[in-house]
Amino acid sequence: MPQEKVIVIDFGGQYNQLVARRVRECNVLCEIYSWRKPLDEIFAMEPKGIILTGGPNSVYAEGAASCERRLFEAGIPVLGLCYGAQLMMQVLGGKVERAENREYGKTELHVDKTSPLFYEVKENTICWMSHFDYISEIAEGFRSTAQTQSCPYAALEDEAHKLYGFQFHPEVLHTPEGSKMLRNFVYRVCGCSGDWRMDSFAARQIEAIREKVGDGRVLCALSGGVDSSVAAVLLSRAIGKQLTCVFVDHGLLRKNEGDEVEAVFGPDGPYELNFIRVNAAERYYEKLAGVEEPEKKRRIIGEEFIRIFEEEARKLGTVDYLVQGTIYPDVVESGLGGESAVIKSHHNVGGLPEHVDFKEIIEPLRDLFKDEVRAVGLNLGIPKNLVFRQPFPGPGLGIRIIGEVTAEKVRIVQDADAIYREEVDKALSLYEEEHGGEEAPWKPNQFFAALSNMRSVGVMGDERTYDYAVVLRAVRTIDFMTAESANIPWDILQTITTRIVNEVRGVNRVLYDLTGKPPGTIEME
Numbered sequence: 001m002p003q004e005k006v007i008v009i010d011f012g013g014q015y016n017q018l019v020a021r022r023v024r025e026c027n028v029l030c031e032i033y034s035w036r037k038p039l040d041e042i043f044a045m046e047p048k049g050i051i052l053t054g055g056p057n058s059v060y061a062e063g064a065a066s067c068e069r070r071l072f073e074a075g076i077p078v079l080g081l082c083y084g085a086q087l088m089m090q091v092l093g094g095k096v097e098r099a100e101n102r103e104y105g106k107t108e109l110h111v112d113k114t115s116p117l118f119y120e121v122k123e124n125t126i127c128w129m130s131h132f133d134y135i136s137e138i139a140e141g142f143r144s145t146a147q148t149q150s151c152p153y154a155a156l157e158d159e160a161h162k163l164y165g166f167q168f169h170p171e172v173l174h175t176p177e178g179s180k181m182l183r184n185f186v187y188r189v190c191g192c193s194g195d196w197r198m199d200s201f202a203a204r205q206i207e208a209i210r211e212k213v214g215d216g217r218v219l220c221a222l223s224g225g226v227d228s229s230v231a232a233v234l235l236s237r238a239i240g241k242q243l244t245c246v247f248v249d250h251g252l253l254r255k256n257e258g259d260e261v262e263a264v265f266g267p268d269g270p271y272e273l274n275f276i277r278v279n280a281a282e283r284y285y286e287k288l289a290g291v292e293e294p295e296k297k298r299r300i301i302g303e304e305f306i307r308i309f310e311e312e313a314r315k316l317g318t319v320d321y322l323v324q325g326t327i328y329p330d331v332v333e334s335g336l337g338g339e340s341a342v343i344k345s346h347h348n349v350g351g352l353p354e355h356v357d358f359k360e361i362i363e364p365l366r367d368l369f370k371d372e373v374r375a376v377g378l379n380l381g382i383p384k385n386l387v388f389r390q391p392f393p394g395p396g397l398g399i400r401i402i403g404e405v406t407a408e409k410v411r412i413v414q415d416a417d418a419i420y421r422e423e424v425d426k427a428l429s430l431y432e433e434e435h436g437g438e439e440a441p442w443k444p445n446q447f448f449a450a451l452s453n454m455r456s457v458g459v460m461g462d463e464r465t466y467d468y469a470v471v472l473r474a475v476r477t478i479d480f481m482t483a484e485s486a487n488i489p490w491d492i493l494q495t496i497t498t499r500i501v502n503e504v505r506g507v508n509r510v511l512y513d514l515t516g517k518p519p520g521t522i523e524m525e
Ligand code: XMP
Pocket: 298, 329, 330, 333, 344, 345, 346, 347, 348, 391, 392, 393, 394, 395, 399, 446, 480, 517, 520, 521, 522, 523, 524
């Protein structure tokens, strides 16, 4: 029996990989392809179902992403989401028009319970809308199966032909019953049995890596973060000592982090890796002097990484492959994930120079979200404290210092961040102790101090000061694609503020950032 799979056709929306991930959560293999992929190749993969994603354009715009009518006539169940639903209507004879106002945000949805997609979904539920265009007429054979106040065709279906459409986004967490709806599509409409498991990911990757690498030599960029650590352990399981890990201390790490990474992956740690630490702080500060633009900083940091790897590789002799712990959000937000718009170029993807001295780059985690990477990490037996470490961006404090990076600013942000982490960790442990092991409801998934480029007047010990403002950021997020600011209790923030202004030279003000993502991003640059 071939592995059952659902195919997601990508029309360029920001949430497309989330759709695939929701399908994987149903234990069904899911692959994403661009809408440009020839339909016959899609059919040849014999998908059990096809999902058409959202996208940034209008279906009637010139040159808009499109699809052939045959897609809807092959007898394969199709679910269109937002743009995908509009496209289905346009191709099949319905009508899509520009609304006067954009509908955006959480919206009440009334569903028709007789639709298989709304099995066990509440009759009145919430959905996440984000669209300009709307379906004003449905194609023949379709009926409306859900409505919102302003949207008569929030969901529609032609059950006889197994064609379904949602104007809203079931894949995001803002549609609380969205996963259930997708699950209904995958199981009740496509008839999948759910026999695919995430645990097999590590085993399959190890096999694939062995086959690809043969007896070649591999160099791994190890940052000590979750992603590159999982990638390194995966590679070491696959090819053992053919792997050399290079850890670049770029002087933009959190306080003491370089030594902590060396303690785990170095010769005294539990892994049998070839480990090389390169201390390159001075080199980085020189390159970054006078540079303020965030994308430029990312490019410089990324390029210097590659230069250092090349140097280390040359010292080692022949190196055939370079491994990176790129994960899916890095790919999509760098604009390489298919059709989505570029938000930031993460150093390990978009900033890669074209000429590198390696045959190929291996990115074993490229299709996974953070929590899926963690699941793989646990599956590989990596210690929990490492697996659940909070994420840290490749360009490090370089993008947590707004504007020019200097050694002095690095020192300030490191010290402030160390105090912040110490106090938050203390408060979290205390909460758990007092609540029988229960996690604090405000526990952030990522939190850090950043240095604003703002200096302001203050007074300390009767003296005028003119110092920097530190920004504290803390977010709650599951997938890092959307996030909301964490409600760290006021008294804890006050303790942190007092400690930072008292203990960190050069800081006279502390601000707390309440912005969500969107409209912000998690990092401030
Ligand atoms: P944003 O700021 O894009 O962050 O909302 C989402 C997640 O990605 C991390 N991040 C980066 N990681 N290189 C990285 O390797 C980068 O340039 C970068 N920028 C953001 C961020 O810490 C968060 O976990």
